[in-house]
Amino acid sequence: MTSRTCPCGLPEPYAKCCGRFHRGEAAAPTAEALMRSRYSAFVQRDEGYLLRTWHPRTRPPRVEFDPGTRWTGLEILGTGQGSAFHSTGTVTFRASYRGGSLHERSRFERVDGAWVYVDGDFAE
Numbered sequence: 585m586t587s588r589t590c591p592c593g594l595p596e597p598y599a600k601c602c603g604r605f606h607r608g609e610a611a612a613p614t615a616e617a618l619m620r621s622r623y624s625a626f627v628q629r630d631e632g633y634l635l636r637t638w639h640p641r642t643r644p645p646r647v648e649f650d651p652g653t654r655w656t657g658l659e660i661l662g663t664g665q666g667s668a669f670h671s672t673g674t675v676t677f678r679a680s681y682r683g684g685s686l687h688e689r690s691r692f693e694r695v696d697g698a699w700v701y702v703d704g705d706f707a708e
Contacts, residue, residue, distance in 0.1 A: 592620035615666025615673030
């Protein structure tokens, strides 16, 4: 990843990719786009965006960032529903960090028309 490339793995500059969602200039149009933008928010340590895009039913009071974690890449392994025509969706992904990776199947729902993260199940 270069300094110009978005952390989410798409070949766009951060400002035109996930940065526009983080700044509130646009909303993620799909569950996958929201997943990618949330990964980028973890890389950027953007607690405000993470909390805004977390379902009110499952949202924690704050996000705790591990200062030792350095995210190194995101791989989308699969999606289920989650398009502009759905109200729910899933995204299975692997997020790599120095020393390991996190593999999760995340669930998303629309709240007032916007995609939000609900919860997820960790895989091995």
